[in-house]
Structures are given as structure tokens and as C-alpha cells.
Amino acid sequence: MRTLPSRLPLVQAPMVGSLSPLAIAVSEAGGLGSLACAALSPAQVREQIGAIRAQTSAPFNVNFFCHTRPAPDDEAQAKWQALLAPYYKEAGLDLSAARTGPGRAPFDEAMCGVIEETRPAVVSFHFGLPDETLLARVRHTGAMIVSSATTVEEARWLEERGVDAIIAQGVEAGGHRGMFLTKDIHAQPGLFALLPQIVDAVSLPVIAAGAIADGRGIAAAFALGASAVQIGTAYMLTPQAGRSGIHRAALRAARDDMTRLTNLYTGRPARGLMTRFMREQGPMNETAPAFPMATGAVDPLRAAFENEGNGDFSVLWSGEAAALAREEDAGALTRQLWEDALKCASSLPSSMASCV
Known part of the structure; x- marks a missing residue:
């Protein structure tokens, strides 16, 4: 069973608009920085990966969408x-x-070529997985393959297709729902209902995602069986996140x-x-x-x-926990989130702390 290659089990959620500076800061701090590639061209992805590697030798994640192009x-x-x-x-x-x-463009032949050339440590997908030929080529690079599930059925589907870890995305999460086997948003469970059910249903590491923005949320996710957590909105007010003044003001007032x-x-x-x-x-x-x-x-x-x-x-x-976002350096925030999580775990009764 593969585990995240980062020192800390914290994944910075890939977010369109947040480029190499955020991924660099998080990876340098020990987390797994991520680069959202769905709105980038292959040349831009190659350029951003180069920028990350020029500033850190730490592993990082690149993320792609896997939707089917609609007919005109x-x-x-x-x-x-x-x-x-x-x-x-x-x-x-x-x-x-x-x-x-x-x-937005789905993962295709050109993007797969960039992955084969640059060989990032982790490649993650949203809306399922690419076709088996492309997926096999990504797997051949040695990358850890991860994808999102919003239901137990989706998690089982991903496990059957050989992913290395599954992101359990609760309905609280900001940005696009990763749903791909259903269109019913009203049936989507919250993270703390979804997470333990996915953990019980699959034999893979499960990464918890959805309104986790501080040490309390991290500790709670681990208590429910998560092997790691993915955090997005908490990073939105960091200087490396690349958010507009309008977006930052809205987050402050959230x-x-x-x-x-x-x-x-x-x-x-x-x-x-x-x-x-x-x-x-x-x-x-x-x-x-x-x-x-x-x-x-x-x-x-x-x-x-x-x-x-x-x-x-x-x-x-934005996720539902926008009010917990902090205006500080992304690297410092990464380290503080993990320290706070450990403090929360240590303050639990011994019978509970052993679960974290």
C-alpha cells in the first residue's frame, strides 16, 4: 500500500488560480503542494512544474480533470x-x-506527454479517471495515482481501477464536486458521514477533504480513519494563493x-x-x-x-469553513496546522487519541 511521499500527511488542494508559489511553500514546509492543471495548456503545465522544481526538491501533486467533452x-x-x-x-x-x-480541458494525450516528460511524484484526477491507455502511461512513470470520490460507490469504482489512494470529498468542500457516477447533488453526504463509510469499503489510504481548516478538523478526520487530509480554503488568504482582492474580501467577510x-x-x-x-x-x-x-x-x-x-x-x-482561513504565509500555515492537529490529538482521552 502506497503512502503520500510528503513528510506530513497534509495535501494542499489543487485550486485553479493558485500556481507554483503555493505548491512550493506547502511542499517546502513538509506538506504535499498541488498544481491545478485543468485551466492550463500543456506548455503552461510544463513551465509551472519547472518553476516548482527550481525552488524545491520536495514531492508535489499535479491535478487534472477527466470530464468528457460535451457535443456542441x-x-x-x-x-x-x-x-x-x-x-x-x-x-x-x-x-x-x-x-x-x-x-476547462480534460486530461488528454498532450497532457500525458508532459507527465511522462516531467514525472511528478503524485498525479491526481477529478471527475473519475482518464481512459485506461492514458492511465497506464501515467502509472508507468511511477507516479502515485489519486482520484476523488463523493460516494462509496465511486470509491469502490476507483479502487477497482487501481488507484493508489482515494480522496473522500464531502459536500462541504469548496470548488467543483468530484462526482462522476451520479448527478444528484442532493444525495451527496457530508465528510464525516462519508469518510468512515469509504474507509470501511476500500482497502486503500483515504484522504479526507471538505471544510477541514484547522487542527481540530485534521484530528477529527484521522479519528474517523483518514490517512491524510486535503485542505483548500484555509490556504486562500495566504499571499501565495493568488486570489484577487475581491475574492480575499469575500473570504474575510464569510x-x-x-x-x-x-x-x-x-x-x-x-x-x-x-x-x-x-x-x-x-x-x-x-x-x-x-x-x-x-x-x-x-x-x-x-x-x-x-x-x-x-x-x-x-x-x-470556497468551502463551508471559509471563516477559519488565515492570513499568513502558506508554509507557516502548513506547519501550524500539523502542530495544532497533534495538540488536539494529545488532548483527547487516551482511548480516543490512539485513533489519531
Whole structure:
């Protein structure tokens, strides 16, 4: 059974917009830094991996999406643009600025070539796994292969296909749901219900993900059988996270009841802080085109409003524990999270502490 190659069992969640500086800081501190690659070209992925390796010899993770490209649907795009037309008018934009192309690319031949060339220690996937031919090539590089599960059924599916570890993603987690065997977001369990059931169902290491943002959450996840934890939102206010001023301000003001699952920004359910767009048109809206085709038409609106300092259409991905995010160096935060987790474990009754 393979374990994480990092010194600490802490994985920094891969987050679009957070590039090499965050992965470097976390990896240097002993955690497993991650690079989100779904919004990058193969050349950019190669460049970012090079930047990480220039600053640290520690292992790191690269993450890819595994969705199926949807067929072109002119009718769906027309309905989507009609819904957005009043906002375009408000922003002073011509609707012709709306793009119809995808905003995220799935793992493919070109990306696999970059993995074979650069050989990162860990390669993780979201929305299942790539086809078996590509997966076999990744496995041949020696990389540890990890993917996300939002149900026990998905965890078993991943184990059957030979992954080395499974991320149990609770419904509290920020960003895109990793779901791939179901579309029913209402059936998604919270982490502390999901985690022990996945641990019982598979023989692989399980990484807990979903609103874990401090030592208490880390210790609790280990008590429920996790072998490691994945943390995203807690890093959002670090200087290395690359978040906009609008996003940072929203995170500072966040409360426990301010996130929703929405498909408005990409076409697939993802958790983020509430915006005007989400209040008026969703958060879930059947008009949104299939993932990731919603993105192209929303991006010009987001940019136009953000240029005026307005976050009405901003993508504010966040987990439910945003209020626990800390404004400190990502490396220092990584070390502090683990120290706090150990303190929490040591304060438990001996019969309980032995589980952590």
C-alpha cells in the first residue's frame, strides 16, 4: 500500500488560480503542494512544474480533470446567452463578446506527454479517471495515482481501477464536486458521514477533504480513519494563493451559511460564496450549458464587473469553513496546522487519541 511521499500527511488542494508559489511553500514546509492543471495548456503545465522544481526538491501533486467533452449544442448556448443578455447590457458589453468554447480541458494525450516528460511524484484526477491507455502511461512513470470520490460507490469504482489512494470529498468542500457516477447533488453526504463509510469499503489510504481548516478538523478526520487530509480554503488568504482582492474580501467577510453549490459559472456543481449572479439566477439553473461550456459566456461579464471593483459575477470558490482561513504565509500555515492537529490529538482521552 502506497503512502503520500510528503513528510506530513497534509495535501494542499489543487485550486485553479493558485500556481507554483503555493505548491512550493506547502511542499517546502513538509506538506504535499498541488498544481491545478485543468485551466492550463500543456506548455503552461510544463513551465509551472519547472518553476516548482527550481525552488524545491520536495514531492508535489499535479491535478487534472477527466470530464468528457460535451457535443456542441447551439440551442443550449443561445438560451444561455439570452439569460445573460440583460447583464451584458448592464455592463455595456456586446453579446458578441460571449464565447462558446470550453473553459476547462480534460486530461488528454498532450497532457500525458508532459507527465511522462516531467514525472511528478503524485498525479491526481477529478471527475473519475482518464481512459485506461492514458492511465497506464501515467502509472508507468511511477507516479502515485489519486482520484476523488463523493460516494462509496465511486470509491469502490476507483479502487477497482487501481488507484493508489482515494480522496473522500464531502459536500462541504469548496470548488467543483468530484462526482462522476451520479448527478444528484442532493444525495451527496457530508465528510464525516462519508469518510468512515469509504474507509470501511476500500482497502486503500483515504484522504479526507471538505471544510477541514484547522487542527481540530485534521484530528477529527484521522479519528474517523483518514490517512491524510486535503485542505483548500484555509490556504486562500495566504499571499501565495493568488486570489484577487475581491475574492480575499469575500473570504474575510464569510460566515458558515454563505456558500452554495452552483452550476452557473461552469455548468457543473461547485461550491462558492454567494454572489448576486447566484442569488438572481440560481444557484443551480437548468439553462446553464453542460460543463465546461457555461464558462465562456460568463467570463466577459466577470471581467467587466471586476474592472469596476464589483464581485457580482466573480468566481468565489470556497468551502463551508471559509471563516477559519488565515492570513499568513502558506508554509507557516502548513506547519501550524500539523502542530495544532497533534495538540488536539494529545488532548483527547487516551482511548480516543490512539485513533489519531
